[in-house]
Amino acid sequence: MGTLLRPSHTCFRSYCYSTLTAAATTCTSIASAKKTPNHNHNQNQFLKSVRDQCKSGSFRNVDHALDLFDKMLHMRPLPSIADFNHVLGAITRMKHYPVVITLFKQMGSSGIAPTTILKLGYHPDSITLDTLVKGLCFQGNIARAVKLVEDMEKKGYQPGAFTCGTILNALCKIGKTDMAIGLLRKLEEGNFELNVIAYSTIIDSLCKDRLVTEAMNYLTEMMSKGIQPDLITYNSLIQGLCNCSRWREATTLLNEMEQRKIVPSVRTFNILVDAFCKEGMLIEAKKVFDEMIQRGIEPNVVSYNSLIDGYCLQNKLNDAIEALNMMVKRGCSPNVVSYSTLINGFCKNKRIDEAMNLFNEMSNKGVTPNVVTYNTLIGGFCRVQRHKAALELFHKMQACGQLPDPQTYDVLLDGLLFLEMEDKTLGNDIVIYNILIDGLCNVGNLKVARELLYSLPAKGLQPNVRTYTIMLKGLCKEGLLEEASEIFEKMDGSGCPLDDCTYNTIIHGLLRHNETSKAIKYLEIMVDKGFSANATVASMFVDLLLSNQVDKNVQEFLQKLV
Secondary structure, three states: OOOOOOOOHHHHHHHHHHHHHHHOOOOOOOOOOOOOOOOOOOHHHHHHHHHHHHHHOOOOOHHHHHHHHHHHHOOOOOOOHHHHHHHHHHHHHOOOHHHHHHHHHHHHHOOOOOOOOOOOOOOOOHHHHHHHHHHHHHOOOHHHHHHHHHHHHHOOOOOOHHHHHHHHHHHHHOOOHHHHHHHHHHHHHOOOOOOHHHHHHHHHHHHHOOOHHHHHHHHHHHHHOOOOOOHHHHHHHHHHHHHOOOHHHHHHHHHHHHHOOOOOOHHHHHHHHHHHHHOOOHHHHHHHHHHHHHOOOOOOHHHHHHHHHHHHHOOOHHHHHHHHHHHHHOOOOOOHHHHHHHHHHHHHOOOHHHHHHHHHHHHHOOOOOOHHHHHHHHHHHHHOOOHHHHHHHHHHHHHOOOOOOHHHHHHHHHHHOOOOOOOHHHHOOHHHHHHHHHHHHHOOOHHHHHHHHHHOHHHOOOOOHHHHHHHHHHHHHOOOHHHHHHHHHHHHHOOOOOOHHHHHHHHHHHHHOOOHHHHHHHHHHHHHOOOOOOHHHHHHHHHHHHHOOOOHHHHHHHHHHO
16 A cells, blocks of 8 residues: 655645534543652663563553553653553554543643643654544544644644544545545645545445445546555445446456456455345346355355345245255355344245244254344244244243344234234233233333223223233333323222232332332332332332431331331
8 A cells, every 4th residue: 555645734724624623622631640650660661561562462451551551641750652652552452442532631631632742842653643533533523533633733743644544434434425525635635645545435435325426436536546446445336336236337347356466355246146136136146156166265154145035035945945055065154144034035935834943953053043033933923823833932032031122022913913813712812912012111112002901991801910010110111100100090999909019110110200209108008918119129218218318207117118
Protein backbone atom coordinates (compact mmCIF):
# COMPACT_ATOMS: atom_id res chain seq x y z
CA MET A 1 0.00 0.00 0.00
CA GLY A 2 1.28 3.50 -0.77
CA THR A 3 1.80 5.95 2.05
CA LEU A 4 -0.12 9.20 2.10
CA LEU A 5 1.54 12.60 1.84
CA ARG A 6 0.69 15.02 4.63
CA PRO A 7 -2.16 17.47 3.87
CA SER A 8 -1.96 21.21 4.29
CA HIS A 9 -3.52 22.74 7.41
CA THR A 10 -6.17 24.50 5.35
CA CYS A 11 -7.22 21.30 3.57
CA PHE A 12 -8.19 19.28 6.60
CA ARG A 13 -9.44 22.19 8.70
CA SER A 14 -11.66 23.80 6.06
CA TYR A 15 -13.48 20.59 5.26
CA CYS A 16 -13.91 19.31 8.79
CA TYR A 17 -15.06 22.62 10.25
CA SER A 18 -17.64 23.07 7.52
CA THR A 19 -19.21 19.66 8.15
CA LEU A 20 -18.63 18.48 11.70
CA THR A 21 -17.46 21.28 14.01
CA ALA A 22 -20.97 22.06 15.23
CA ALA A 23 -21.16 18.65 16.87
CA ALA A 24 -17.62 18.64 18.28
CA THR A 25 -16.74 18.98 21.98
CA THR A 26 -13.37 19.45 23.62
CA CYS A 27 -11.79 16.93 25.91
CA THR A 28 -12.03 17.64 29.65
CA SER A 29 -10.00 16.22 32.52
CA ILE A 30 -11.77 13.66 34.70
CA ALA A 31 -9.05 12.43 37.02
CA SER A 32 -7.29 14.15 39.91
CA ALA A 33 -3.58 13.88 40.61
CA LYS A 34 -2.49 11.37 43.21
CA LYS A 35 0.62 11.09 45.34
CA THR A 36 3.85 10.47 43.45
CA PRO A 37 5.62 7.14 43.81
CA ASN A 38 8.78 6.75 45.83
CA HIS A 39 11.59 8.83 44.26
CA ASN A 40 14.08 6.11 45.11
CA HIS A 41 12.35 3.73 42.75
CA ASN A 42 14.47 2.87 39.76
CA GLN A 43 12.33 4.67 37.19
CA ASN A 44 14.43 3.82 34.17
CA GLN A 45 14.43 0.14 34.97
CA PHE A 46 10.65 0.19 35.51
CA LEU A 47 10.01 2.00 32.19
CA LYS A 48 12.27 -0.41 30.33
CA SER A 49 10.22 -3.29 31.74
CA VAL A 50 7.01 -1.57 30.59
CA ARG A 51 8.38 -1.07 27.07
CA ASP A 52 9.47 -4.70 26.86
CA GLN A 53 6.06 -5.96 27.95
CA CYS A 54 4.31 -3.71 25.45
CA LYS A 55 6.49 -4.85 22.58
CA SER A 56 6.17 -8.53 23.44
CA GLY A 57 2.43 -8.33 24.12
CA SER A 58 2.92 -10.13 27.43
CA PHE A 59 0.20 -8.32 29.36
CA ARG A 60 -1.98 -10.78 31.26
CA ASN A 61 -5.06 -8.62 30.66
CA VAL A 62 -6.09 -4.99 30.31
CA ASP A 63 -6.07 -4.53 34.10
CA HIS A 64 -2.37 -5.36 34.14
CA ALA A 65 -1.73 -2.65 31.54
CA LEU A 66 -3.89 -0.16 33.46
CA ASP A 67 -1.92 -0.78 36.64
CA LEU A 68 1.35 0.04 34.88
CA PHE A 69 -0.18 3.12 33.26
CA ASP A 70 -1.35 4.38 36.64
CA LYS A 71 2.14 4.05 38.12
CA MET A 72 3.64 5.92 35.16
CA LEU A 73 1.09 8.71 35.45
CA HIS A 74 2.11 9.43 39.04
CA MET A 75 5.87 9.43 38.47
CA ARG A 76 7.85 12.63 38.89
CA PRO A 77 9.32 13.58 36.56
CA LEU A 78 6.68 12.26 34.18
CA PRO A 79 7.79 9.62 31.67
CA SER A 80 8.11 10.70 28.04
CA ILE A 81 5.15 10.68 25.68
CA ALA A 82 6.83 7.76 23.91
CA ASP A 83 6.53 5.64 27.06
CA PHE A 84 2.86 6.46 27.35
CA ASN A 85 2.43 5.68 23.65
CA HIS A 86 3.72 2.15 24.20
CA VAL A 87 1.03 1.41 26.78
CA LEU A 88 -1.72 3.12 24.78
CA GLY A 89 -0.72 1.12 21.72
CA ALA A 90 -0.75 -2.15 23.68
CA ILE A 91 -4.24 -1.46 25.01
CA THR A 92 -5.39 -0.52 21.52
CA ARG A 93 -4.13 -3.85 20.19
CA MET A 94 -6.36 -5.49 22.83
CA LYS A 95 -9.22 -3.47 21.20
CA HIS A 96 -10.15 -1.60 24.39
CA TYR A 97 -10.65 1.66 22.51
CA PRO A 98 -12.93 3.41 25.04
CA VAL A 99 -10.35 2.65 27.75
CA VAL A 100 -7.72 4.46 25.70
CA ILE A 101 -9.90 7.58 25.59
CA THR A 102 -10.33 7.50 29.37
CA LEU A 103 -6.58 7.10 29.87
CA PHE A 104 -5.85 10.03 27.62
CA LYS A 105 -8.17 12.17 29.73
CA GLN A 106 -6.19 11.10 32.79
CA MET A 107 -3.02 12.17 30.99
CA GLY A 108 -4.69 15.53 30.49
CA SER A 109 -5.21 15.94 34.22
CA SER A 110 -1.46 15.51 34.65
CA GLY A 111 -0.66 18.14 32.01
CA ILE A 112 -0.24 15.93 28.96
CA ALA A 113 -3.36 16.81 26.96
CA PRO A 114 -3.50 17.54 23.21
CA THR A 115 -3.91 21.27 23.87
CA THR A 116 -0.88 21.49 26.19
CA ILE A 117 1.36 18.71 24.98
CA LEU A 118 3.60 20.90 22.82
CA LYS A 119 3.92 23.66 25.41
CA LEU A 120 5.35 21.14 27.86
CA GLY A 121 7.96 20.04 25.36
CA TYR A 122 6.40 16.68 24.51
CA HIS A 123 6.31 15.56 20.90
CA PRO A 124 3.33 13.40 19.97
CA ASP A 125 3.80 10.72 17.39
CA SER A 126 1.37 8.99 15.07
CA ILE A 127 0.60 6.27 17.63
CA THR A 128 -0.87 8.76 20.10
CA LEU A 129 -3.12 10.55 17.64
CA ASP A 130 -4.10 7.45 15.68
CA THR A 131 -5.02 5.61 18.88
CA LEU A 132 -7.21 8.44 20.12
CA VAL A 133 -8.91 9.00 16.77
CA LYS A 134 -9.67 5.28 16.45
CA GLY A 135 -11.02 5.16 19.99
CA LEU A 136 -13.31 8.15 19.45
CA CYS A 137 -14.56 6.81 16.12
CA PHE A 138 -15.14 3.42 17.72
CA GLN A 139 -17.41 5.19 20.24
CA GLY A 140 -19.23 6.88 17.36
CA ASN A 141 -17.92 10.30 18.38
CA ILE A 142 -16.60 11.26 14.95
CA ALA A 143 -17.08 14.98 15.50
CA ARG A 144 -14.85 14.88 18.56
CA ALA A 145 -12.24 12.88 16.66
CA VAL A 146 -12.18 15.59 14.01
CA LYS A 147 -11.91 18.29 16.69
CA LEU A 148 -8.95 16.48 18.23
CA VAL A 149 -7.16 16.41 14.87
CA GLU A 150 -7.97 20.09 14.39
CA ASP A 151 -6.52 21.04 17.76
CA MET A 152 -3.35 19.10 17.12
CA GLU A 153 -3.07 20.49 13.61
CA LYS A 154 -3.14 24.05 14.95
CA LYS A 155 -0.14 23.13 17.10
CA GLY A 156 1.82 22.07 14.04
CA TYR A 157 1.08 18.35 13.99
CA GLN A 158 0.07 16.97 10.62
CA PRO A 159 -2.41 14.04 10.49
CA GLY A 160 -1.15 11.02 8.61
CA ALA A 161 -2.68 8.37 6.40
CA PHE A 162 -4.04 6.22 9.21
CA THR A 163 -5.69 9.14 11.03
CA CYS A 164 -7.49 10.46 7.97
CA GLY A 165 -8.31 6.95 6.80
CA THR A 166 -9.89 6.17 10.16
CA ILE A 167 -12.19 9.20 9.95
CA LEU A 168 -13.01 8.40 6.33
CA ASN A 169 -13.97 4.87 7.30
CA ALA A 170 -16.02 6.06 10.28
CA LEU A 171 -18.02 8.45 8.10
CA CYS A 172 -18.85 5.63 5.71
CA LYS A 173 -19.89 3.31 8.53
CA ILE A 174 -22.51 5.77 9.78
CA GLY A 175 -23.85 6.25 6.25
CA LYS A 176 -22.28 9.66 5.61
CA THR A 177 -20.92 8.65 2.22
CA ASP A 178 -21.31 12.13 0.72
CA MET A 179 -19.23 13.63 3.54
CA ALA A 180 -16.62 10.91 3.10
CA ILE A 181 -16.39 11.68 -0.62
CA GLY A 182 -16.06 15.37 0.20
CA LEU A 183 -13.20 14.59 2.57
CA LEU A 184 -11.58 12.41 -0.09
CA ARG A 185 -11.65 15.32 -2.54
CA LYS A 186 -10.26 17.75 0.03
CA LEU A 187 -7.46 15.36 0.86
CA GLU A 188 -6.72 15.07 -2.85
CA GLU A 189 -6.58 18.85 -3.18
CA GLY A 190 -4.21 18.95 -0.22
CA ASN A 191 -1.65 16.81 -2.06
CA PHE A 192 -2.51 13.51 -0.44
CA GLU A 193 -1.38 10.52 -2.44
CA LEU A 194 -4.62 8.56 -2.14
CA ASN A 195 -4.24 4.82 -1.79
CA VAL A 196 -6.29 1.68 -2.35
CA ILE A 197 -7.66 1.74 1.21
CA ALA A 198 -9.19 5.20 0.78
CA TYR A 199 -10.82 4.29 -2.53
CA SER A 200 -11.98 0.86 -1.34
CA THR A 201 -13.66 2.49 1.65
CA ILE A 202 -15.64 4.84 -0.60
CA ILE A 203 -16.46 2.06 -3.09
CA ASP A 204 -17.74 -0.24 -0.36
CA SER A 205 -19.95 2.50 1.10
CA LEU A 206 -21.40 3.38 -2.30
CA CYS A 207 -22.16 -0.29 -2.97
CA LYS A 208 -23.99 -0.58 0.34
CA ASP A 209 -26.03 2.47 -0.68
CA ARG A 210 -26.81 0.59 -3.95
CA LEU A 211 -24.99 3.30 -5.92
CA VAL A 212 -23.05 0.70 -7.86
CA THR A 213 -22.58 2.75 -11.03
CA GLU A 214 -20.90 5.49 -8.99
CA ALA A 215 -18.77 2.83 -7.29
CA MET A 216 -17.66 1.47 -10.66
CA ASN A 217 -16.70 5.01 -11.67
CA TYR A 218 -14.42 5.24 -8.66
CA LEU A 219 -12.85 1.93 -9.69
CA THR A 220 -12.07 3.46 -13.08
CA GLU A 221 -10.73 6.62 -11.45
CA MET A 222 -8.40 4.84 -9.06
CA MET A 223 -7.01 2.65 -11.82
CA SER A 224 -6.44 5.69 -14.02
CA LYS A 225 -4.23 7.06 -11.22
CA GLY A 226 -2.22 3.87 -11.12
CA ILE A 227 -3.85 2.61 -7.91
CA GLN A 228 -4.55 -1.09 -8.30
CA PRO A 229 -7.72 -2.58 -6.71
CA ASP A 230 -7.24 -5.39 -4.25
CA LEU A 231 -9.37 -8.31 -3.07
CA ILE A 232 -11.41 -6.10 -0.74
CA THR A 233 -12.22 -3.70 -3.58
CA TYR A 234 -13.44 -6.50 -5.83
CA ASN A 235 -15.47 -8.20 -3.10
CA SER A 236 -17.30 -4.95 -2.38
CA LEU A 237 -18.07 -4.39 -6.05
CA ILE A 238 -19.16 -7.97 -6.69
CA GLN A 239 -21.48 -7.80 -3.67
CA GLY A 240 -22.90 -4.48 -4.86
CA LEU A 241 -23.47 -5.72 -8.40
CA CYS A 242 -25.16 -8.90 -7.13
CA ASN A 243 -27.44 -6.86 -4.87
CA CYS A 244 -28.55 -4.95 -7.97
CA SER A 245 -28.97 -8.14 -10.05
CA ARG A 246 -26.15 -7.15 -12.38
CA TRP A 247 -24.91 -10.72 -12.67
CA ARG A 248 -22.97 -10.41 -15.92
CA GLU A 249 -20.84 -7.54 -14.61
CA ALA A 250 -20.23 -9.43 -11.37
CA THR A 251 -18.89 -12.49 -13.22
CA THR A 252 -16.85 -10.20 -15.47
CA LEU A 253 -15.14 -8.78 -12.38
CA LEU A 254 -14.41 -12.31 -11.18
CA ASN A 255 -12.62 -13.02 -14.47
CA GLU A 256 -10.87 -9.65 -14.30
CA MET A 257 -9.49 -10.58 -10.90
CA GLU A 258 -7.87 -13.67 -12.41
CA GLN A 259 -6.28 -11.57 -15.16
CA ARG A 260 -4.82 -9.24 -12.55
CA LYS A 261 -3.45 -12.18 -10.55
CA ILE A 262 -5.75 -11.38 -7.62
CA VAL A 263 -6.82 -14.68 -6.09
CA PRO A 264 -10.53 -14.72 -5.17
CA SER A 265 -11.28 -15.74 -1.61
CA VAL A 266 -13.99 -18.10 -0.40
CA ARG A 267 -15.97 -14.95 0.45
CA THR A 268 -15.81 -13.85 -3.20
CA PHE A 269 -17.43 -17.08 -4.36
CA ASN A 270 -19.88 -17.09 -1.44
CA ILE A 271 -21.21 -13.70 -2.51
CA LEU A 272 -22.00 -15.04 -5.97
CA VAL A 273 -23.40 -18.39 -4.79
CA ASP A 274 -25.67 -16.73 -2.24
CA ALA A 275 -26.91 -14.10 -4.70
CA PHE A 276 -27.69 -16.66 -7.42
CA CYS A 277 -29.47 -18.93 -4.93
CA LYS A 278 -31.65 -16.13 -3.59
CA GLU A 279 -32.68 -15.29 -7.15
CA GLY A 280 -33.53 -18.92 -7.88
CA MET A 281 -30.66 -19.22 -10.38
CA LEU A 282 -29.55 -22.60 -9.07
CA ILE A 283 -27.71 -23.70 -12.21
CA GLU A 284 -25.54 -20.58 -12.12
CA ALA A 285 -25.03 -20.98 -8.36
CA LYS A 286 -23.88 -24.58 -8.76
CA LYS A 287 -21.48 -23.59 -11.56
CA VAL A 288 -19.85 -20.99 -9.33
CA PHE A 289 -19.75 -23.47 -6.46
CA ASP A 290 -18.05 -26.09 -8.63
CA GLU A 291 -15.63 -23.51 -10.01
CA MET A 292 -14.60 -22.63 -6.48
CA ILE A 293 -13.67 -26.25 -5.84
CA GLN A 294 -11.87 -26.52 -9.20
CA ARG A 295 -9.72 -23.52 -8.26
CA GLY A 296 -8.67 -25.28 -5.09
CA ILE A 297 -10.75 -23.08 -2.77
CA GLU A 298 -12.57 -25.25 -0.26
CA PRO A 299 -16.18 -24.20 0.39
CA ASN A 300 -16.97 -23.33 4.01
CA VAL A 301 -20.17 -23.66 6.03
CA VAL A 302 -21.47 -20.39 4.56
CA SER A 303 -21.04 -21.74 1.03
CA TYR A 304 -23.00 -24.91 1.75
CA ASN A 305 -25.70 -23.09 3.72
CA SER A 306 -26.32 -20.77 0.76
CA LEU A 307 -26.66 -23.76 -1.55
CA ILE A 308 -28.98 -25.59 0.87
CA ASP A 309 -31.12 -22.47 1.23
CA GLY A 310 -31.32 -22.09 -2.54
CA TYR A 311 -32.55 -25.65 -3.00
CA CYS A 312 -35.08 -25.28 -0.18
CA LEU A 313 -36.44 -22.07 -1.70
CA GLN A 314 -37.16 -24.03 -4.87
CA ASN A 315 -38.59 -26.99 -2.90
CA LYS A 316 -35.78 -29.20 -4.17
CA LEU A 317 -35.39 -30.89 -0.82
CA ASN A 318 -33.60 -33.99 -2.10
CA ASP A 319 -30.92 -31.76 -3.63
CA ALA A 320 -30.71 -29.87 -0.33
CA ILE A 321 -30.11 -33.13 1.55
CA GLU A 322 -27.46 -34.10 -1.01
CA ALA A 323 -25.73 -30.76 -0.39
CA LEU A 324 -25.76 -31.49 3.35
CA ASN A 325 -24.30 -34.95 2.76
CA MET A 326 -21.61 -33.54 0.46
CA MET A 327 -20.81 -30.98 3.13
CA VAL A 328 -20.19 -33.72 5.70
CA LYS A 329 -18.26 -35.86 3.21
CA ARG A 330 -15.84 -33.01 2.49
CA GLY A 331 -15.19 -32.50 6.20
CA CYS A 332 -17.29 -29.39 6.77
CA SER A 333 -19.53 -29.70 9.84
CA PRO A 334 -23.14 -28.48 9.46
CA ASN A 335 -24.18 -25.84 11.98
CA VAL A 336 -27.52 -24.74 13.41
CA VAL A 337 -28.21 -22.65 10.29
CA SER A 338 -27.70 -25.68 8.03
CA TYR A 339 -30.22 -27.78 9.93
CA SER A 340 -32.70 -24.96 10.59
CA THR A 341 -32.80 -24.14 6.89
CA LEU A 342 -33.52 -27.75 5.97
CA ILE A 343 -36.11 -28.12 8.73
CA ASN A 344 -37.85 -25.00 7.44
CA GLY A 345 -37.93 -26.47 3.94
CA PHE A 346 -39.56 -29.69 5.11
CA CYS A 347 -42.04 -27.86 7.37
CA LYS A 348 -43.19 -25.64 4.50
CA ASN A 349 -43.90 -28.79 2.52
CA LYS A 350 -45.75 -30.29 5.50
CA ARG A 351 -43.19 -33.09 5.76
CA ILE A 352 -43.09 -32.65 9.51
CA ASP A 353 -41.84 -36.15 10.41
CA GLU A 354 -38.76 -35.68 8.22
CA ALA A 355 -38.26 -32.27 9.80
CA MET A 356 -38.33 -33.90 13.24
CA ASN A 357 -35.81 -36.51 12.09
CA LEU A 358 -33.45 -33.68 11.17
CA PHE A 359 -34.11 -32.03 14.53
CA ASN A 360 -33.17 -35.24 16.34
CA GLU A 361 -30.13 -35.71 14.10
CA MET A 362 -28.76 -32.26 14.87
CA SER A 363 -29.21 -32.83 18.61
CA ASN A 364 -27.45 -36.20 18.37
CA LYS A 365 -24.53 -34.55 16.59
CA GLY A 366 -24.13 -31.92 19.28
CA VAL A 367 -25.65 -29.03 17.32
CA THR A 368 -27.84 -27.06 19.72
CA PRO A 369 -31.18 -25.89 18.27
CA ASN A 370 -31.83 -22.16 18.59
CA VAL A 371 -35.05 -20.19 18.85
CA VAL A 372 -35.39 -20.13 15.04
CA THR A 373 -35.23 -23.93 14.92
CA TYR A 374 -37.92 -24.31 17.55
CA ASN A 375 -40.15 -21.63 16.04
CA THR A 376 -39.92 -23.32 12.66
CA LEU A 377 -40.89 -26.72 14.03
CA ILE A 378 -43.68 -25.34 16.22
CA GLY A 379 -45.07 -23.60 13.17
CA GLY A 380 -44.73 -26.81 11.18
CA PHE A 381 -46.75 -28.78 13.71
CA CYS A 382 -49.43 -26.10 13.76
CA ARG A 383 -49.55 -26.15 9.94
CA VAL A 384 -50.48 -29.84 9.97
CA GLN A 385 -52.93 -29.39 12.87
CA ARG A 386 -50.75 -31.26 15.36
CA HIS A 387 -51.34 -28.73 18.12
CA LYS A 388 -50.47 -30.97 21.06
CA ALA A 389 -47.08 -31.75 19.49
CA ALA A 390 -46.53 -28.00 19.02
CA LEU A 391 -47.21 -27.37 22.72
CA GLU A 392 -44.99 -30.28 23.76
CA LEU A 393 -42.15 -28.81 21.72
CA PHE A 394 -42.84 -25.41 23.26
CA HIS A 395 -42.41 -26.94 26.73
CA LYS A 396 -39.29 -28.83 25.63
CA MET A 397 -37.84 -25.61 24.28
CA GLN A 398 -38.09 -23.96 27.69
CA ALA A 399 -36.92 -27.08 29.53
CA CYS A 400 -33.75 -27.03 27.39
CA GLY A 401 -33.06 -23.45 28.41
CA GLN A 402 -34.08 -21.82 25.11
CA LEU A 403 -36.22 -18.78 25.85
CA PRO A 404 -39.15 -18.11 23.50
CA ASP A 405 -39.15 -14.83 21.58
CA PRO A 406 -42.07 -12.78 20.20
CA GLN A 407 -42.06 -14.91 17.05
CA THR A 408 -42.63 -18.03 19.14
CA TYR A 409 -45.84 -16.64 20.55
CA ASP A 410 -46.93 -15.29 17.19
CA VAL A 411 -46.59 -18.80 15.76
CA LEU A 412 -48.61 -20.29 18.62
CA LEU A 413 -51.29 -17.62 18.29
CA ASP A 414 -51.62 -18.21 14.55
CA GLY A 415 -51.65 -21.95 14.95
CA LEU A 416 -53.79 -22.38 18.03
CA LEU A 417 -56.15 -19.44 18.10
CA PHE A 418 -56.64 -17.52 14.92
CA LEU A 419 -57.16 -20.73 12.97
CA GLU A 420 -60.06 -21.46 15.38
CA MET A 421 -58.52 -24.75 16.50
CA GLU A 422 -60.55 -27.61 15.10
CA ASP A 423 -59.52 -29.74 18.07
CA LYS A 424 -62.30 -28.79 20.48
CA THR A 425 -60.89 -30.62 23.47
CA LEU A 426 -57.66 -28.70 23.01
CA GLY A 427 -59.52 -25.41 22.60
CA ASN A 428 -61.27 -25.88 25.93
CA ASP A 429 -58.02 -26.19 27.86
CA ILE A 430 -57.36 -23.05 29.97
CA VAL A 431 -53.70 -24.09 30.26
CA ILE A 432 -53.13 -23.24 26.59
CA TYR A 433 -54.55 -19.78 27.04
CA ASN A 434 -52.47 -19.24 30.15
CA ILE A 435 -49.35 -20.05 28.14
CA LEU A 436 -50.32 -17.63 25.40
CA ILE A 437 -51.31 -14.80 27.74
CA ASP A 438 -48.04 -15.27 29.63
CA GLY A 439 -46.05 -15.12 26.42
CA LEU A 440 -47.86 -12.03 25.20
CA CYS A 441 -47.26 -10.26 28.52
CA ASN A 442 -43.59 -11.21 28.47
CA VAL A 443 -43.12 -9.52 25.08
CA GLY A 444 -45.20 -6.49 26.08
CA ASN A 445 -48.20 -7.20 23.86
CA LEU A 446 -50.82 -6.41 26.51
CA LYS A 447 -53.50 -5.47 24.00
CA VAL A 448 -53.82 -9.01 22.62
CA ALA A 449 -53.30 -10.48 26.12
CA ARG A 450 -56.32 -8.48 27.38
CA GLU A 451 -58.42 -9.54 24.39
CA LEU A 452 -57.67 -13.19 25.13
CA LEU A 453 -58.43 -12.81 28.83
CA TYR A 454 -61.78 -11.13 28.28
CA SER A 455 -62.76 -13.51 25.45
CA LEU A 456 -62.47 -16.62 27.63
CA PRO A 457 -66.07 -16.63 29.03
CA ALA A 458 -67.46 -16.54 25.48
CA LYS A 459 -65.38 -19.65 24.75
CA GLY A 460 -66.91 -21.40 27.77
CA LEU A 461 -63.71 -21.05 29.79
CA GLN A 462 -63.32 -19.58 33.28
CA PRO A 463 -60.02 -17.80 34.04
CA ASN A 464 -58.28 -19.42 36.98
CA VAL A 465 -55.94 -17.94 39.56
CA ARG A 466 -52.98 -18.63 37.28
CA THR A 467 -54.62 -16.71 34.42
CA TYR A 468 -55.24 -13.64 36.56
CA THR A 469 -51.83 -13.75 38.20
CA ILE A 470 -50.15 -13.84 34.78
CA MET A 471 -52.14 -10.79 33.71
CA LEU A 472 -51.36 -8.98 36.97
CA LYS A 473 -47.65 -9.55 36.43
CA GLY A 474 -47.83 -8.18 32.87
CA LEU A 475 -49.74 -5.06 33.93
CA CYS A 476 -47.41 -4.36 36.86
CA LYS A 477 -44.39 -4.78 34.60
CA GLU A 478 -45.74 -1.99 32.36
CA GLY A 479 -46.65 0.22 35.33
CA LEU A 480 -50.43 -0.13 34.82
CA LEU A 481 -51.05 -0.44 38.55
CA GLU A 482 -54.62 0.89 38.58
CA GLU A 483 -55.76 -1.73 36.09
CA ALA A 484 -53.81 -4.38 37.99
CA SER A 485 -55.56 -3.41 41.23
CA GLU A 486 -58.96 -3.59 39.51
CA ILE A 487 -58.27 -7.13 38.30
CA PHE A 488 -57.03 -8.08 41.77
CA GLU A 489 -60.24 -6.82 43.39
CA LYS A 490 -62.31 -8.53 40.70
CA MET A 491 -60.62 -11.84 41.52
CA ASP A 492 -61.33 -11.45 45.19
CA GLY A 493 -64.98 -10.67 44.53
CA SER A 494 -65.64 -13.31 41.89
CA GLY A 495 -64.90 -16.30 44.04
CA CYS A 496 -61.54 -16.99 42.38
CA PRO A 497 -59.31 -18.06 45.29
CA LEU A 498 -56.24 -15.87 45.66
CA ASP A 499 -52.97 -17.60 46.48
CA ASP A 500 -49.60 -16.48 47.79
CA CYS A 501 -48.30 -16.04 44.23
CA THR A 502 -51.10 -13.59 43.43
CA TYR A 503 -50.43 -11.47 46.52
CA ASN A 504 -46.66 -11.46 45.99
CA THR A 505 -47.15 -10.44 42.36
CA ILE A 506 -49.31 -7.38 43.13
CA ILE A 507 -47.14 -6.36 46.11
CA HIS A 508 -43.96 -6.66 44.08
CA GLY A 509 -45.45 -4.52 41.31
CA LEU A 510 -46.59 -1.83 43.77
CA LEU A 511 -43.21 -1.69 45.52
CA ARG A 512 -41.35 -1.41 42.22
CA HIS A 513 -43.37 1.71 41.42
CA ASN A 514 -43.09 3.21 44.93
CA GLU A 515 -46.73 2.55 45.86
CA THR A 516 -45.64 1.67 49.39
CA SER A 517 -48.87 2.27 51.31
CA LYS A 518 -50.92 0.07 48.94
CA ALA A 519 -48.25 -2.62 49.05
CA ILE A 520 -48.32 -2.68 52.86
CA LYS A 521 -52.13 -2.87 52.85
CA TYR A 522 -52.01 -5.97 50.65
CA LEU A 523 -49.19 -7.38 52.77
CA GLU A 524 -51.34 -7.15 55.89
CA ILE A 525 -54.21 -8.94 54.12
CA MET A 526 -51.84 -11.62 52.82
CA VAL A 527 -50.46 -12.28 56.30
CA ASP A 528 -53.95 -12.43 57.79
CA LYS A 529 -54.82 -15.13 55.23
CA GLY A 530 -51.82 -17.18 56.31
CA PHE A 531 -49.59 -16.49 53.29
CA SER A 532 -45.94 -15.41 53.42
CA ALA A 533 -43.88 -12.95 51.39
CA ASN A 534 -41.47 -14.60 48.97
CA ALA A 535 -37.73 -13.89 49.06
CA THR A 536 -37.89 -11.02 46.54
CA VAL A 537 -40.73 -9.19 48.26
CA ALA A 538 -39.20 -9.74 51.71
CA SER A 539 -35.93 -8.27 50.47
CA MET A 540 -37.73 -5.20 49.14
CA PHE A 541 -39.38 -4.64 52.52
CA VAL A 542 -36.02 -4.99 54.27
CA ASP A 543 -34.72 -2.23 52.01
CA LEU A 544 -37.72 -0.12 53.06
CA LEU A 545 -36.90 -0.61 56.72
CA LEU A 546 -33.28 0.33 56.20
CA SER A 547 -34.22 3.47 54.31
CA ASN A 548 -36.53 4.73 57.11
CA GLN A 549 -39.22 5.57 54.57
CA VAL A 550 -42.13 4.24 56.67
CA ASP A 551 -43.56 5.37 60.00
CA LYS A 552 -42.87 3.71 63.35
CA ASN A 553 -46.00 1.54 63.44
CA VAL A 554 -45.33 0.18 59.97
CA GLN A 555 -41.70 -0.44 60.90
CA GLU A 556 -42.73 -2.52 63.87
CA PHE A 557 -45.17 -4.48 61.70
CA LEU A 558 -42.54 -5.16 59.05
CA GLN A 559 -39.91 -6.13 61.60
CA LYS A 560 -42.20 -8.87 62.87
CA LEU A 561 -42.49 -10.24 59.34
CA VAL A 562 -38.93 -9.98 58.08
